[in-house]
Amino acid sequence: MANPMSIIGKNAVAIACDLRLGLQALTVSNDFPKIFQYGPDVFLGLTGLATDVQTVSDLFRYKVNLYRLREERDISPQTMANLVSTSLYEKRFGPFFVNPVVAGINRTTGEPFICGFDSIGCIDFAKDFIVSGTSADQLFGTCEALWQPDLEAEDLFETISQALLSAVDRDALAGWGAHVYIVEKDKVTKRLLKGRQD
Amino acid sequence: MAFIHPSSLLPSSNPSYSFREGIKSSAPGIQEHRFSPYADNGGSTLGIAGKDFTIIAGDTRQSSGYSINTRYAPKVFRIGGDDDSGTGAKIILAVTGFAADGNALKERLDSMVKMYKYQHGKDISVKACAQRLATILYSKRFFPYYTQAILGGIDEEGVGALYSYDYVGSYEREQCRAVGAAASLIMPFLDNQVNLKNQYVPGSGVGHDLKAKAAEPLEQSHVEQLVRDAFSGAVERHIEVGDGLQMLIATKDGIREIYTPLKRD
Numbered sequence: 001m002a003n004p005m006s007i008i009g010k011n012a013v014a015i016a017c018d019l020r021l022g023l024q025a026l027t028v029s030n031d032f033p034k035i036f037q038y039g040p041d042v043f044l045g046l047t048g049l050a051t052d053v054q055t056v057s058d059l060f061r062y063k064v065n066l067y068r069l070r071e072e073r074d075i076s077p078q079t080m081a082n083l084v085s086t087s088l089y090e091k092r093f094g095p096f097f098v099n100p101v102v103a104g105i106n107r108t109t110g111e112p113f114i115c116g117f118d119s120i121g122c123i124d125f126a127k128d129f130i131v132s133g134t135s136a137d138q139l140f141g142t143c144e145a146l147w148q149p150d151l152e153a154e155d156l157f158e159t160i161s162q163a164l165l166s167a168v169d170r171d172a173l174a175g176w177g178a179h180v181y182i183v184e185k186d187k188v189t190k191r192l193l194k195g196r197q198d
Numbered sequence: 199m200a201f202i203h204p205s206s207l208l209p210s211s212n213p214s215y216s217f218r219e220g221i222k223s224s225a226p227g228i229q230e231h232r233f234s235p236y237a238d239n240g241g242s243t244l245g246i247a248g249k250d251f252t253i254i255a256g257d258t259r260q261s262s263g264y265s266i267n268t269r270y271a272p273k274v275f276r277i278g279g280d281d282d283s284g285t286g287a288k289i290i291l292a293v294t295g296f297a298a299d300g301n302a303l304k305e306r307l308d309s310m311v312k313m314y315k316y317q318h319g320k321d322i323s324v325k326a327c328a329q330r331l332a333t334i335l336y337s338k339r340f341f342p343y344y345t346q347a348i349l350g351g352i353d354e355e356g357v358g359a360l361y362s363y364d365y366v367g368s369y370e371r372e373q374c375r376a377v378g379a380a381a382s383l384i385m386p387f388l389d390n391q392v393n394l395k396n397q398y399v400p401g402s403g404v405g406h407d408l409k410a411k412a413a414e415p416l417e418q419s420h421v422e423q424l425v426r427d428a429f430s431g432a433v434e435r436h437i438e439v440g441d442g443l444q445m446l447i448a449t450k451d452g453i454r455e456i457y458t459p460l461k462r463d
Binding site: 137146162 | 391395
């Protein structure tokens with residue numbers, strides 16, 4: 001199943017995913033978002049086995065709700081990253097087949113934060129971008145060439161959108177439009193990209 | 199019965215990429231000797247055709263698995279030159295895949311192009327050379343050259359020409375093409391920046407009314423920069439790409455070469 005990606009900018013992060021759901025070459029759905037929100041400015045992208053994407057996204061909704069009740073505050077992206085890591089490692093010998101991506105802004109520091117994981121919770125902290133899913137190679141190529149430091153929110157949107165659309169157009173297993181979230185301090189913008197419908 | 203070392207009963211620990219494979223044992227007491235005629239030597243090449251020029255570039259690393267054989271083994275060649283240095287050549291060939299096959303293919307095409315000149319008293323056109331290369335590749339349909347080739351030059355109208363091939367000679371003229379280990383990283387970038395895919399004219403409408411930006415011929419200096427950007431990105435994320443970047447630029451005045459170092463890690 002196709003892919004989410006996230007990139008970092010100046011006081012902003014972006015996270016995006018395509019909308020295809022498929023079983024190998026068979027397209028099952030063309031409206032299957034893979035990005036989930038766990039607080040005002042914390043987002044999780046999930047690729048991999050669709051059943052595990054749903055199970056894992058629900059599991060974290062449950063865990064983050066309990067966190068909010070116990071702590072009486074929203075979870076920070078850093079804490080979310082550690083929660084994802086430990087939860088995945090609990091299933092070290094029977095893992096969920098997912099490759100998560102976390103993106104958000106830390107409320108206390110105001111700093112943007114992104115990271116990625118393998119299926120058993122090893123964290124990949126990145127200062128630039130994280131990619132995951134079937135078009136990871138293509139995304140590495142486009143991000144490496146298009147990304148630059150300190151992108152403002154609007155430029156960040158253009159960069160992540162061009163990177164994602166160009167990448168999924170060279171992957172038969174991804175595409176059918178995309179969701180893009182631009183996360184700034186106290187502001188989240190969600191956009192739907194139509195993209196190629198083939 | 200010959201003594202069999204216990205380790206030979208285990209699945210071979212030899213790397214699967216080795217040109218010379220180790221001895222494999224299929225059953226106790228039986229030793230099977232195998233030779234693999236192919237290897238993958240990594241690396242990447244790309245070509246972009248402009249209005250009156252064609253740039254073909256490739257990295258100069260040659261590797262086998264995790265080992266680097268050499269940091270300078272050109273994958274981009276001048277075809278049909280007057281001497282060993284390739285002066286007077288007008289056509290560029292780039293090959294990735296199995297380096298030995300790439301070199302053999304280069305030698306063969308080079309001599310074909312020279313034969314053409316001696317027999318016809320004129321230089322071969324890029325179009326004819328492209329067809330000849332396809333024939334050479336298809337002549338080995340059942341024991342192919344393990345190479346992906348791209349061929350470039352200036353066509354009969356003076357326009358930049360670029361042809362890309364599969365292993366057995368199926369070919370197509372294109373504006374740009376990335377080939378080899380990092381093709382999957384570079385190609386989407388080229389779609390976006392050369393053919394302007396997914397780019398629309400700002401303010402031209404909403405939804406289906408949006409006008410796609412039409413791809414226009416790019417300046418040579420701009421294309422050179424795109425090539426550099428494409429490769430510095432590929433070097434960052436692909437272990438088989440690096441060491442040096444060789445760019446051959448074909449114009450009506452002949453072929454010019456630019457070499458720039460790339461990261462060696």
